[in-house]
Amino acid sequence: MMLAKLLFYFFALLAVGSAVLMVTRRNIVHAAVFLVTTLLATAGIFLQLEAEFLFVVQLLVYAGGIMVLFVFVIMLVNLDIEMRAVRFNKQWTVAGALAFVLAMQVLTALWVGRKTFHLPAAPAALAERNTETVADALFSHFVLAFEVASILLLVAMIGAVVMGKRRAE
Amino acid sequence: MRTLLIPVLCAVVIVALLPLIAGYIVLVERKVMAHMQARLGPMRVGPHGLLQPIADALKLMLKEDVIPTNADRLIFWFAPVASVAAALVAYSAMPIGPAFQIADLNVGLLFIVAVSSLGIYGVVLGGWASNSHYSLLGAMRSAAQLVSYEVAAGLALVSVLLLAGSLSMKEIVQAQLDQGVWFVFYVPFGFFIYLVASIAETNRAPFDLPEADSEIVAGYMTEYSGFRWALYFLAEYANVIVVAGVATTLFFGGWLRPLTRYHDHFPGTHVELLDVVPAFAMIALALYCFRLAPRQPLRVQKRVMAAAGVKCVLFAGILFAALFGSDAVREGVHGAFWFLAKVGAYIYCFMWFRFTFPRYRFDQLMRLSWQFLIPLGLVNVIGVAVAIVLRERWDWNPFFSLVPTTIVTLGFAAWLTADKLELSGTDEDIAAESAAVLPGSGE
Numbered sequence: 001m002m003l004a005k006l007l008f009y010f011f012a013l014l015a016v017g018s019a020v021l022m023v024t025r026r027n028i029v030h031a032a033v034f035l036v037t038t039l040l041a042t043a044g045i046f047l048q049l050e051a052e053f054l055f056v057v058q059l060l061v062y063a064g065g066i067m068v069l070f071v072f073v074i075m076l077v078n079l080d081i082e083m084r085a086v087r088f089n090k091q092w093t094v095a096g097a098l099a100f101v102l103a104m105q106v107l108t109a110l111w112v113g114r115k116t117f118h119l120p121a122a123p124a125a126l127a128e129r130n131t132e133t134v135a136d137a138l139f140s141h142f143v144l145a146f147e148v149a150s151i152l153l154l155v156a157m158i159g160a161v162v163m164g165k166r167r168a169e
Numbered sequence: 170m171r172t173l174l175i176p177v178l179c180a181v182v183i184v185a186l187l188p189l190i191a192g193y194i195v196l197v198e199r200k201v202m203a204h205m206q207a208r209l210g211p212m213r214v215g216p217h218g219l220l221q222p223i224a225d226a227l228k229l230m231l232k233e234d235v236i237p238t239n240a241d242r243l244i245f246w247f248a249p250v251a252s253v254a255a256a257l258v259a260y261s262a263m264p265i266g267p268a269f270q271i272a273d274l275n276v277g278l279l280f281i282v283a284v285s286s287l288g289i290y291g292v293v294l295g296g297w298a299s300n301s302h303y304s305l306l307g308a309m310r311s312a313a314q315l316v317s318y319e320v321a322a323g324l325a326l327v328s329v330l331l332l333a334g335s336l337s338m339k340e341i342v343q344a345q346l347d348q349g350v351w352f353v354f355y356v357p358f359g360f361f362i363y364l365v366a367s368i369a370e371t372n373r374a375p376f377d378l379p380e381a382d383s384e385i386v387a388g389y390m391t392e393y394s395g396f397r398w399a400l401y402f403l404a405e406y407a408n409v410i411v412v413a414g415v416a417t418t419l420f421f422g423g424w425l426r427p428l429t430r431y432h433d434h435f436p437g438t439h440v441e442l443l444d445v446v447p448a449f450a451m452i453a454l455a456l457y458c459f460r461l462a463p464r465q466p467l468r469v470q471k472r473v474m475a476a477a478g479v480k481c482v483l484f485a486g487i488l489f490a491a492l493f494g495s496d497a498v499r500e501g502v503h504g505a506f507w508f509l510a511k512v513g514a515y516i517y518c519f520m521w522f523r524f525t526f527p528r529y530r531f532d533q534l535m536r537l538s539w540q541f542l543i544p545l546g547l548v549n550v551i552g553v554a555v556a557i558v559l560r561e562r563w564d565w566n567p568f569f570s571l572v573p574t575t576i577v578t579l580g581f582a583a584w585l586t587a588d589k590l591e592l593s594g595t596d597e598d599i600a601a602e603s604a605a606v607l608p609g610s611g612e
Contacts (some may be wrong), residue, residue, distance in 0.1 A: 036290065068316060071294070
């Protein structure tokens with residue numbers, strides 16, 4: 001139990017810390033590296049919750065797929081110009097006020113719901129056949145949403161192919 | 170604590186042995202290359218260069234570690250480590266025999282694929298941080314190549330998953346035992362696609378464009394030297410072993426012996442006839458070493474050769490003794506032997522390809538994946554799915570239903586190669602497609 005708590009705080013700190021660093025870095029490649037770290041730490045929390053399938057999907061899709069494309073595009077950008085650019089539209093006051101309101105809201109929500117923090121342990125069968133459970137849920141309860149999402153992705157893919165072809169003609 | 174002990178021990182053994190194994194794979198590669206090109210290869214350090222990997226490792230560790238002036242120091246330092254870490258973590262779900270596996274994840278195969286795809290960050294970030302054009306070009310090529318071939322490899326893996334009905338590496342092997350056939354015979358095209366895609370994913374010749382020495386010096390490794398360079402090399406060979414392990418587990422029955430269903434015993438014992446083959450193979454190897462030993466020119470070399478022979482005798486003894494142990498011991502030791510033997514054979518094929526085929530051009534590489542392997546993979550997956558439905562609903566013989574799948578896939582491949590796949594391409598096509606990835610063009 002002790003080990004589990006330690007691991008949780010390790011991953012949580014890593015996720016939050018690198019998220020902060022990701023926002024504050026001026027070098028966009030460094031920011032991308034910290035974003036990857038955040039995603040990996042989140043994956044670690046998924047693994048601790050015994051959601052093995054989500055853990056792997058987080059690694060495969062976000063850390064392994066999407067972020068590789070991000071980094072690929074970022075490397076094409078001339079970083080020197082971006083590094084020296086001066087922000088001409090500073091909005092510290094508005095941003096600060098909004099962030100304060102949001103923080104108060106989150107804290108209030110936490111305070112109000114503090115008695116419901118103790119969740120029951122997940123049933124053992126869920127961890128045993130995690131992939132099957134996710135598949136069952138996706139293809140029975142949420143089949144409509146699943147199909148809508150897949151059609152959306154298909155349309156996006158066809159659009160990408162059409163846009164890629166146009167240049168060749 | 171006891172539940173942690175065995176996995177931690179396994180992990181320590183793998184992390185400790187892997188650099189040594191990678192070093193010796195490099196030696197084998199150099200020797201095989203030399204013999205295929207009618208040369209001798211490394212001969213000086215130890216008999217037939219047997220100690221060459223150790224000398225190389227020492228040299229690399231003592232070499233000066235140069236960091237370019239304008240490099241991004243932090244990422245330059247961190248990138249090779251990320252590469253090696255990703256490659257090593259992938260081993261935690263790899264079953265080396267039924268007894269030797271760090272963790273049998275429910276999603277083991279996906280985990281291995283996901284983690285080994287993270288290794289790309291080491292390559293991309295290292296190439297970027299070097300602040301050199303060659304490095305950046307190598308990194309970009311690597312990223313594009315990996316993203317393209319991951320799709321093809323994934324489709325090939327899906328065809329096996331449909332047959333096995335599980336993502337756990339152990340259960341995939343168990344399914345092959347239950348169905349009594351290695352999946353390579355059911356989905357030969359799945360295997361073919363995975364073979365090509367795995368060569369591309371590990372950046373090996375003929376798809377070694379990220380480090381193509383005739384065009385971009387050494388690609389993403391150009392600015393690296395000494396120990397960090399060695400880390401990249403270690404990561405590359407560790408990845409080769411990972412893809413070989415995945416192919417072995419999925420297509421060649423993992424730790425299963427060939428002819429698993431043949432169970433004749435020696436009279437009066439419970440030792441199976443075929444189980445003594447590994448021990449005898451090791452003894453043959455030992456005899457060969459002992460025969461070579463007196464012929465070595467130096468006394469030191471004679472001793473090293475004899476020591477290699479003694480080591481083989483020791484392995485033979487372990488394999489033979491395991492036959493009389495309990496079932497778990499026998500299966501553990503012999504399973505590990507067969508798994509490693511198959512992985513070795515697969516890696517030997519990789520070397521063979523490397524010395525046989527000339528390097529592809531970048532547009533050819535992309536075409537091969539997007540216009541040939543991926544459509545082929547899709548057709549193959551649909552075919553396998555139909556075959557499985559036929560088997561489960563109407564009790565067709567699996568071979569009978571999978572043969573048409575193979576024929577249809579083959580026909581589709583022929584149609585693709587005839588019509589669509591013009592690997593040569595016109596000059597304008599090549600100029601347009603390679604503008605972004607060849608040095609000196611488009612700037």
